[in-house]
Amino acid sequence: MKQSLQLRTSQHLALTPQLQQSIRLLQLSTLELHQELENLLVENPLLERVDDALDNAVRLLADGSLNNVSSSSETEFTPVEASKTEASESSITEVSDNSNDAEQTANTDDWSFDDAPSSSSKNRDDDDGRPQLEAAMTSLRDHLLEQMRVSIRETRDRALIELIIDAIDDNGYLCESLEEIHASLPIDLCVELEELQFALNMLQSFEPEGVGARTTSECLAIQIRRMPKVPFVTRKLALQIVQTYLPLFAQRDFTKLRKFLHCDDEDLREAQTVIRQCNPKPGLAFASAKSDYVVPDVVVKRIGDEWHVMLNRDVMPRLRINQLYANLMKQQRGDVSLSPQLQEARWLIKNMRQRFDTILRVAQAIVERQYNFFTHGAVAMRPLVLREIADTLGLHESTISRVTTQKFMLTPHGMFELKYFFGSHVATETGGEASSTAIRALIKQLIGEEDQKKPLSDSKIADILGEQGMVIARRTVAKYREALKIPPVSLRKSL
Incomplete structure (x- = not known):
């Protein structure tokens, strides 16, 4: 066979750097997100956090003078103020137009993720922000x-x-x-x-x-x-x-x-x-071991007869473009050395906004389908799979899986990972389906109400669930009981 060189033209899909960053941010937990953000802030001088602890500190300007920056005035840059800063934005984007990127002309909503109220608006009579020192534990x-x-x-x-x-x-x-x-x-x-x-x-x-x-x-x-x-x-x-x-x-x-x-x-x-x-x-x-605390990404509250989902503003980083470097780019119109950093900063702010918007949409869809859970508790949980949420929101199952991993929801019934609301189903005698989460809640409820002198065995619990129309085997009851960390019948018996 004779060897030869041939040129072929083909089309294939490729992930852009912006899409790769969006996927990576979506699957990070809140702690990992802030760690990733700290690394990006070090690498990109054009990116800045408005909720920085040093935001009210004295800063050195380009001309060598000192300026006490106030986060309630110049440091704040929110989408609400887009109309006031339109002229400044247009002058900066003239410099970045040399990169021939269509997204350089994006609106000011891509510039910041700063919708939360400023921390400097707190009453001055409150704590002055000095760190609270924890008393040393006596060993x-x-x-x-x-x-x-x-x-x-x-x-x-x-x-x-x-x-x-x-x-x-x-x-x-x-x-x-x-x-x-x-x-x-x-x-x-x-x-x-x-x-x-x-x-x-x-x-x-x-x-x-x-x-x-x-x-x-x-x-x-x-x-x-x-x-x-x-x-x-x-x-x-x-x-x-x-x-x-x-x-x-x-x-x-x-x-x-x-x-x-x-x-x-x-x-x-x-x-x-x-x-x-x-x-x-x-x-x-x-013991000096410290407890690990989970911060919710979304909060569910009941207003009237409806359940409403809100993002937790405390975990949402507030980002903006550094005004010092932005002014330098405006003064030196021919210098495009900072244009890549400007584009990366815009991408990050946009992807951060998209991340929290996706989490909010998924949380709202979960609340709509698990309405009975929020109203009556875990015993009213219905079966739910990732595909159902994905089809409703027009997203891929892998996206729903990334969103629900290590993301937490604060409800009147407690703190739950978003994956908690998804579960397998068990058939009922009427041809319906019951969620495995609801069955575990029923098992916990039955054991909690049992006679301590004559506790219920796994077979007896399976029979009681069967009387309620849930077809479940004894070994399944034992598996759910062990998952709930409930001891067997012999260890629950008392005098």
């Missing part, structure tokens, strides 16, 4: 050392107790045995194992109650011994349970407990009440 080690300094005088005893404190984990348990600690000490210190045991006993008398225990049984026993106003018989029975029969107590095998302890239901119930007052992990009260 478990510091708490124990402080008690040791107050209650122990002997230097040798302090050293041994501090040695044991260093072996306490975050839960408050001694993670090393006394024999291991004793073996690690130098021989010339002449430390006896009895001294370490005495130091441990002193440590176990500190707060929080149960600290320094080596096992869960020992931790609970320490707390039960220190409980005030507990009858002798009840205290003795509770100690016997946690020291000998704790596995049976955890499994709620009350029949065997009554047999081994030779007690009746009333005595066992009183001992159970005492044990439940104990904290199996006393050190967690001093």
